[in-house]
Structures are given as C-alpha cells and as structure tokens.
Amino acid sequence: MIVRIMGEGQRTVADSHFAELSRLDDELLEEMEGGDEEGFQRTLGALLDAVRRLGVPLPDASLEPSELILPAPDASLEEVREMLGDDGLIPG
Secondary structure, rough: OOOEEOEEEEEEEOOOHHHHHHHHHHHHHHHHOOOHHHHHHHHHHHHHHHHHHHHHEEOOOOOOOOOOOOOEOOOOOOHOOOOOEOOOOOOO
C-alpha cells in the first residue's frame, strides 16, 4: 500500500503492517470522538512514526497514486476530523 504523509512524501507499507496501523487509527478515532486533544496528538504522532518506521520511502520524483493519505504531524483535531471517513483515516 502506498501511504502519503502530507508534507513529507510517500512510502510503501506492506499489507502485513495494516493491523498495527489500524489499531492506532482506532485509538485516534476514539480520542477524536472524546475531544482528547492531548491523546489525539500523541496517537497521531505514533501513527505517523509507525508509517515512517515500517514504510519504504518512494523517490521524490515518483508520481504513484496514494492509497492512503495521512495528515501532517502538526494537524489539529479539527483538521483531521474534516479528513475522516466513517472508518477513520484508514478504511476497514
């Protein structure tokens, strides 16, 4: 799966890591629903760190379509709320 972190570029993340990313996405959704800004920022950072750690960066010149777009690390709870689908940032 190709994942874009806004403002940072794209990474290829193996499907085998989907469960870990989905767990973090579920936590992020719970914190958003509860209005927990501190927890939201912590979990967003953990989700983005996991993508950075597990993913392989694509070259800057690569123009691959992203299957998943994640917010920038400094995104606010309200900005991310606008990006959300019914399933959170990560579908399924």
